Amino acid sequence: LREAHAGFADVDAIAVTAGPGLVGALVVGVAAAKALALSLGKPLYGVNHLSAHVAVDQLQHGPLPEGCIALLASGGHSSILRVGDVTADVEPLGATIDDAAGEAFDKVARMLGLGFPGGPAIDAAARDGDRSAIAFPRGLTxxxxxxxxxxxxxxxxxxxxxxxxNPQAPVADVAASFQEAVADVLSAKALAACRDTGVDTLILGGGVAANSRLRSLTEQRCEAAGIRLRVPRPALCTDNGAMVAALGAEMVARGRPASGWLLGADSSLPVEEPLVG
Structure with missing residues (x-):
């Protein structure tokens, strides 16, 4: 608010992540948002964390198209969504059946002694490596x-x-080869979803979307396939408050009803519910 030279009187509504996610963090956030909304007399919107990763793209690239495919890759999720209306019409097409992409980055970074969080560490190490050095498997292909x-x-x-x-293997080669395997399968399946559904816009979101190789490989493939690619800048890909505000603002603009004071946290909130009633 300070940077925007605005005050609480300029705020139309309060938005908060109601799920999915870690229940402790969700409960704290919902409680704080309720208190703020009550004290200010503003409507409260409990929104879906995954839908917010899609909505945040509007802050950089403008309104979303009528229909798009979204690839969301993070530490907790790896999902392909069909998005007709980010406030009301979100359909899951696919998801991880075990580890999420970001979780795999963290675990492999630990194996390589690169620290946490693993995504940026592997991205940096991979710049000096050969991504074709090791033929790691591509799951479910x-x-x-x-x-x-x-x-x-x-x-x-x-x-x-x-x-x-191979205990003496160059860390950079292992990092680059692992990163290539992840980027390859993430982008290939997302483009397949675009092709099969006849949708010509792909949005990348989630913390893993900040990965330089995923961004460049997906850009190359989208250009070859005639698909418009929209990727928020890295700071908007990782979890942030702006994405929740972006979805909340869209809820208000489209006249969606507020959530009400009985709003609770839902750690397993399905992606089909962009707004919690």
Whole structure:
């Protein structure tokens, strides 16, 4: 508010993440938002964390198209969504069946002694490596596998076993090869969803969308396929308050009803519910 030269009187509503996520953090956030909304006499909107990752793109690229595909990749989620209306019409097409992409980055970074969070650490190490040095597996890419689901547990295990067999392997090569495997399968399945649904706009979101190789590879593939790619700047990809505000503002603009004072936290809130009533 200070940077915007605004005050609470200029605020139309209060938005807060109601789920999904870690229940402790959600409960604290919802309680604080309720107190603020009550004290200010403002309507309260409990919004979906995943939908907010899609909505935040509007802050950089303007209104979302009537329909788009969203690839959300983070420490807790790896999902492909069909988005007709980010405030009311979100359909899951696929998701991870085990580890999320960001979780795999963290675990592999730990194996390589690169620290936490693993995403930026592996991204930095991979710049000096050869991404074709090691042929790590691409999970769920067989002809009989689910088209839009992800699996990174096998990749994580493959890296662990490779390091056990090759303890002197260059860290940069392992990081680059692992990163390439993740970026390859994430982008390939997202583009397949665009092609199969006839949608020509793809949005990347979530913390892993800040990864330089995922961004560049997806950009190359979208350009070749005639698909418009929208990727927020890295600071808007990781979890942030702006994305919650962006979705809340869209709820207000579209006349969606406020959540009300019985709003609670839901750690397993389905993505089909952008707004909690």
């Amino acid at each position: 067989g002809p009989r596998d689910a088209l839009y689901d992800y699996s990174f547990s096998g990749l994580k295990t493959a890296v662990k076993r490779w390091l056990e067999a």
